[in-house]
Amino acid sequence: MSRVYNFSAGPAVLPEEVLREAAEEMLDYQGTGMSVMEMSHRSKAFENILNEAEQDLRELMRIPENYKVLFMQGGAHLQFAAIPMNLMKNRVADYIITGQWAKKAFKEAQIYGKANAIASSEDETFSYIPDCSDLPVSPDADYVYICENNTIYGTKFHTLPNTKGKILVSDVSSCFLSEPVDVSKYGLLYGGVQKNIGPAGMAIVIIREDLITEDTLPCTPTYMKYKIHADANSLYNTPNCYCIYMCGKVFKWLKKQGGLGVMKGRNEEKAAVLYDFLDGSRLFHGTVRKEDRSLMNVPFVTGDKELDAKFVKEAESAGFVNLKGHRSVGGMRASIYNAMPLEGVKALVEFMKKFEEEN
Numbered sequence: 001m002s003r004v005y006n007f008s009a010g011p012a013v014l015p016e017e018v019l020r021e022a023a024e025e026m027l028d029y030q031g032t033g034m035s036v037m038e039m040s041h042r043s044k045a046f047e048n049i050l051n052e053a054e055q056d057l058r059e060l061m062r063i064p065e066n067y068k069v070l071f072m073q074g075g076a077h078l079q080f081a082a083i084p085m086n087l088m089k090n091r092v093a094d095y096i097i098t099g100q101w102a103k104k105a106f107k108e109a110q111i112y113g114k115a116n117a118i119a120s121s122e123d124e125t126f127s128y129i130p131d132c133s134d135l136p137v138s139p140d141a142d143y144v145y146i147c148e149n150n151t152i153y154g155t156k157f158h159t160l161p162n163t164k165g166k167i168l169v170s171d172v173s174s175c176f177l178s179e180p181v182d183v184s185k186y187g188l189l190y191g192g193v194q195k196n197i198g199p200a201g202m203a204i205v206i207i208r209e210d211l212i213t214e215d216t217l218p219c220t221p222t223y224m225k226y227k228i229h230a231d232a233n234s235l236y237n238t239p240n241c242y243c244i245y246m247c248g249k250v251f252k253w254l255k256k257q258g259g260l261g262v263m264k265g266r267n268e269e270k271a272a273v274l275y276d277f278l279d280g281s282r283l284f285h286g287t288v289r290k291e292d293r294s295l296m297n298v299p300f301v302t303g304d305k306e307l308d309a310k311f312v313k314e315a316e317s318a319g320f321v322n323l324k325g326h327r328s329v330g331g332m333r334a335s336i337y338n339a340m341p342l343e344g345v346k347a348l349v350e351f352m353k354k355f356e357e358e359n
C-alpha cells in the first residue's frame, strides 16, 4: 500500500490515523459486533457517537451555549436554499459575491426573496476580497451572507464584513476548523464537511438559537426547517451516521493535536512554505492579492497553459495528485487542509523547484 500526497479541494485528504482507526473498527465497533454503517441511528452506541461528536465540536470551537449544532444531509448546496427559507423573514438579504459558491448561494436566494449583491470581486476574476467596512447594507435585510474562504480562487476574509448590525451568515466549508473563530460574531455559520472534516454528503450548521423559529417561508419542506432538526437533536430522520462517526473521529484527532490554535499555527507554517516559494519563483506565481490569501487553497500558474498541464502530469507521476486548478480558473491549486502534513507541502515545493530548473 502506498499513499499519495493528495491536494484535492474536496473530498479531500483525511488524517491517516483516523482512517486506520475506522478500518480497525469496520467489522466490530467497540464490541457491538457490527459496523457503525450497520447500526440503528436510535441505538445507544450511535447516540454516544453523535453526542460526543457534538460535544467535541463545541469544545474545539468554543461554541456558546445559545448556539445549536445541526448535522444535516445535502452538503453545502442544500443550505443555499435552507438559509433563505429559514431566515428571510422580510424576504430581503444582502450577499457579498467573492466567488462561485457565493454566487450560487446568491442565485438560490433570489428564488425565495429579494437577494441583493452589495459587493463583488468578479471584476478581477475573484482574485481579491472587496472592502467590506462600509457597504450599502439594506435597512430591511434579514442577513448579510459571505463565503468566508473561497475554495476555487484561494481568497479568504481575514476581517469579517461590517454588517451594520445585521446577522452575519457564513459558508465556512473550506476553512472549517482551520483556526479558532469567534462564533458569537455569526448568526449562522455552516459548511459541507468534505473539505476539512470528513466524508462528503453532510453539512454542519451552527446557528444562534433565537434564529430557529417556526416562522419559515411557506414553501419550506419539513426537512429544511432548522427547528425540526434542532428539536430532534439531528435525529429527525436517519442522519448520515457514518459521516457523523468519521467527523467525530476527526474532532478527537484535532483535540489530540492541541486544538484550533495549534492547527492555525501549523496551517500558517504550511502556507508560508508554499507562498514564500511562489513569491520568489521565476516560473510559478500566485493568482490572488497577497493580503487576501487563503491558508487552505493555494492557486498558482506558470502563465503557459501547456506548461501547467505538463506540471500537473509530472506531479501526478511523482505522487502529488489533484493539483489541477478548478475548470473555471485553470492552472494549479494545492489544497492544504488540516490533514495535509508539513512534509507534503515541503515535498511539493522541492518538486516545483526541480520542475522550474528543468523548464
Ligand SMILES: *Cc1c(COP(=O)(O)O)cnc(C)c1O
Pocket (backbone or CB within 6 Å): 010, 074, 075, 076, 077, 078, 101, 147, 149, 150, 151, 171, 172, 173, 174, 192, 193, 195, 201, 202
Ligand atoms: C465545496 C464547497 C461548496 C459545495 O459543497 P457541496 O457539499 O458539494 O454542496 C460550497 N461552498 C464552499 C465554500 C465549498 O468549498
